[in-house]
Amino acid sequence: MREADKLLRSFDPGRTMKRDSPSEKDALLERILMTPQQNPPGARRGRRNLFIAVTTAACVVAVGIGLLDSPVQQSAYAATPPPLKVVSQAPVPAATVLERIARQVEHVREAAPAGGKERFVQETWSLETRIGGQQITSAVVPERRETTKDAEGNLAWSVRAKKPEFQDDEQREAWESQWAEVDEPTQVSGSEKASGEPPSGLNQMREWLMQRSPADTAGFISESLIEKSMTNHFAPKQRAAVLRVLAERKGLAYSGTAVDREGRPGVAFTIASSSTGLPAKHTIVIDEDSGKLLSYEKMLTGNPGQLKVKTPAVINYVSFLQG
Numbered sequence: 001m002r003e004a005d006k007l008l009r010s011f012d013p014g015r016t017m018k019r020d021s022p023s024e025k026d027a028l029l030e031r032i033l034m035t036p037q038q039n040p041p042g043a044r045r046g047r048r049n050l051f052i053a054v055t056t057a058a059c060v061v062a063v064g065i066g067l068l069d070s071p072v073q074q075s076a077y078a079a080t081p082p083p084l085k086v087v088s089q090a091p092v093p094a095a096t097v098l099e100r101i102a103r104q105v106e107h108v109r110e111a112a113p114a115g116g117k118e119r120f121v122q123e124t125w126s127l128e129t130r131i132g133g134q135q136i137t138s139a140v141v142p143e144r145r146e147t148t149k150d151a152e153g154n155l156a157w158s159v160r161a162k163k164p165e166f167q168d169d170e171q172r173e174a175w176e177s178q179w180a181e182v183d184e185p186t187q188v189s190g191s192e193k194a195s196g197e198p199p200s201g202l203n204q205m206r207e208w209l210m211q212r213s214p215a216d217t218a219g220f221i222s223e224s225l226i227e228k229s230m231t232n233h234f235a236p237k238q239r240a241a242v243l244r245v246l247a248e249r250k251g252l253a254y255s256g257t258a259v260d261r262e263g264r265p266g267v268a269f270t271i272a273s274s275s276t277g278l279p280a281k282h283t284i285v286i287d288e289d290s291g292k293l294l295s296y297e298k299m300l301t302g303n304p305g306q307l308k309v310k311t312p313a314v315i316n317y318v319s320f321l322q323g
Helices: 002-010 022-038 050-063 094-105 169-182 202-210 217-229 236-247
Strands: 118-132 135-149 154-161 187-193 253-259 265-273 280-286 293-300 313-322
Touching (some): 094 236, 094 265, 202 236, 217 236, 217 265, 217 280, 217 293, 253 280
Antiparallel strands (some): 118 135, 265 280, 280 293, 293 313
């Protein structure tokens, strides 16, 4: 997510932005469209952000950089999914709720993954825009990610793009013609080596989660907790340790109960941040009984700068389905 955050900073209305030439714009867009297909889930720093690399970087750049001077883009707004619905509850410190769940979870007994193999499945949503002729269209594009990890830490992954959703038939027709011109694969796969297994103790878990993590809470959630949860299984005691580390983070608030896009109930925690240059709210939904991470959402909440979206606008979303 580091790359995407840099892009968001460039869209900050308070910054002076260098205008690229038409050839530079075309070259940048081509790199963004073609490069992410090579990034595996859980890839290490620089290429490690699967759901961000394949979705947000492509989406944000296509909507913003290189298209800001286009007369068509000035009148077009990107389609975004509806925000997560959270039902507010009586104000309680986030640390209190997280500790309560941790105490319950650490005593749960669960069987280890059968056959020494672990399987991880996520469903994500992203903002993505394509170019076809003089038109720019937008769609909400879901992707399904599946990863298996063996006892030696070898990862085998695949990413499958699902059917885009459109606001009208005109966008659908334009997207279909543009997709044919881009000629991108709708499924990619690959393999890599896992970077290490999560520890169990609180101090060790804190140190593990802080590896290559930003100091701020929003960055910690998006660049560490979410990414590491995509390719790592957490046993009950490990989940309790994760929750306690999360409880230590400054600014995290308990927002109430929520039902995620998969229809699963949980409790929501949020952090507001402008660390990327634009005001955003990060939300995670956790299962109260198991302590498992269910969902993550990042939503722009204020002035979108030079991004052509109507705020509040969800720009990243991931549901953890298995793992």
